[in-house]
Amino acid sequence: MRIEQGADQLTVYSDTSTDSGHPMERHFCKICGSNVYMRPTAPIATSKGIRIVNFGTLDDATDWVPQKQMYPEQQASFVKQLDIRPRENKL
Template sequence: MMAPNASSKTAIRHGSCLCGKVRYQVTGEPLTFFVCHCGNCKKATGSAFMTNTFFLEKNVRVFEGKDQLSCFRDTNTASGVALRRYFCSKCGSNVLLSSEQKDNNLTIVTFGTIDDKVAWFPRKERFPEHMLPFVKGINLNPKGLARPKL
């Protein structure tokens, strides 16, 4: 017999870059979900912040266009830990990140590239001291909506 949350833990969701050349799937729910205000994430997105969902490496699979992914090794990070930022070489979409921290088995999936509708909400903001003045904060627990268990 399946546990009540078993179906959500094994859900498979799909994502892609802007041009659709890179396609991936994630299995299960993210371990956590951050909004990052660091300067590098802002530059990588060309926006006010980056939204990052964290999955175990084994739960992320690029099934199309892996050869289209280019990698930028970001060594000047606010955390001091180097990141590998993977983006589509055709359209430039940021798709995945991974930390070079020893024994890290996580893959970071950029939230905006997930194609399926999900009810995930950020758990926290990273580097809020770098938040741009027009950003008033992220709604970490929208009124009336149950916060997903991450």
């Protein structure tokens, strides 16, 4: 993940009310309050460099396909099943 512009306009809130008990760093815009991305601090997540990026912050369309869904039991009834499939290796 790379932030190309506006990194100086981001601030972070350490959310300690998480299911894992590990804080979630929520990075958001100081000006408008939009959530940009989150960084989990659980050891397994930090060892893998996991970031959770809000899709609405991306400039370009992408052919990315989700590999995992978080909290599917909380999915709103109007949301259709996601087409989650393994990542294809492109050489």
